[in-house]
Amino acid sequence: MKHRQKKRIPMNRSQMMQAVHSIDTKPEILVRRALFKAGLRYRLHRRDLPGTPDLYILKYGVVIFINGCFWHQHGCKFTSRPKSNPEFWNEKFTNNVVRDIKTNWKLSLQGYRVATVWECSIKNDFDHTIERLKAFIKSDEESIEI
Numbered sequence: 001m002k003h004r005q006k007k008r009i010p011m012n013r014s015q016m017m018q019a020v021h022s023i024d025t026k027p028e029i030l031v032r033r034a035l036f037k038a039g040l041r042y043r044l045h046r047r048d049l050p051g052t053p054d055l056y057i058l059k060y061g062v063v064i065f066i067n068g069c070f071w072h073q074h075g076c077k078f079t080s081r082p083k084s085n086p087e088f089w090n091e092k093f094t095n096n097v098v099r100d101i102k103t104n105w106k107l108s109l110q111g112y113r114v115a116t117v118w119e120c121s122i123k124n125d126f127d128h129t130i131e132r133l134k135a136f137i138k139s140d141e142e143s144i145e146i
Contacts, residue, residue, distance in 0.1 A: 043055070043056045061112055064133070072096055072097065078123075114142075118145070
C-alpha cells in the first residue's frame, strides 16, 4: 500500500505576512536566553514605552530592540524588497525606518539608553554580538547598533 502525499498549496503574500510574528521571534529568544544566562533580568514588550521595546532592563535604564533586517531595512544581505506591488513596499519600509528613528529619539529624551540588535549580527557572530550587548548594558553609552 503506497502512502499518498498531500498536494502542497503555495501561500499567497497575505498568508505569508500573517504568519510573521513580531514578538517571541527566534533572534529575540536567543538574545533573551543569553542575557538571562549572564544574570541580566529584563521585562518584555513594555507597551507604555515608545516603540514597545523587545526588552527593558530597569536596573540599567536600557531598552533593546531586536530588529529583523528585512522589516527595518538594515541594508545588509538579508535586506530585500518584494518585486510585486513596489509602491506599497517602498512606503511600508520608509515608514518603518522613520518610525524607528522617532522611537529612538523619544526614548533617549525620556532618559533611556537604546540598543538595536540586528538579525544579521545574531546570525553572523552570535557570541560577539552578545558580548558587545552586555558591555553596552553595563556601560554609560547612550546608544548602540550591533
